[in-house]
Amino acid sequence: KQEVTQIPAALSVPEGENLVLNCSFTDSAIYNLQWFRQDPGKGLTSLLLIQSSQREQTSGRLNASLDKSSGRSTLYIAASQPGDSATYLCAVRKNNNDMRFGAGTRLTVKP
């Protein structure tokens, strides 16, 4: 059974800092990995999708990497802003419809 772990559970940084969020998974046989953002009381917003054949994806200040062999993905946020405060979730798709989510990292960016 695929297990997805996100460490740390919570992170607080000052504005302007670069930061890395971690996601690890136990089964490397995956289709893809997706990073989401969730604001309090809201749904999930897709940030980046990395297919199993890819090593990284970039969107604006966000960069996600994937190392299947070690079962790890990182989400790099450059020059963090207070508006980046949210919970960040990673989800790993193992096969047709087995998608496993981590519990998330709650990020606070202080002005």
Next chain:
Amino acid sequence: NAGVTQTPKFRVLKTGQSMTLLCAQDMNHEYMYWYRQDPGMGLRLIHYSVGEGTTAKGEVPDGYNVSRLKKQNFLLGLESAAPSQTSVYFCASSFWTNNEQFFGPGTRLTVL
């Protein structure tokens, strides 16, 4: 495009009552999913559909039923609600299995 919408946003039920949650998407996606989100546990897949007229069980299907009579709609039913079904329910859709999933805003359900 409205994306993925969910109805209702909030609901309180008494134990044993039934209800149906509606999910609609206007992106012509084949795949649709129902998840529940509980504190500290991440999202877990309840049921999913790979196309109109199809449904399949996910990780935690017990106590729920689903129907996909139209491609754009995916219904989640609770026949006899239990307090353990208190949760936030999210619907999602994707064009195909390898594509990103888009989520609705969620339905917060409390069962007393």
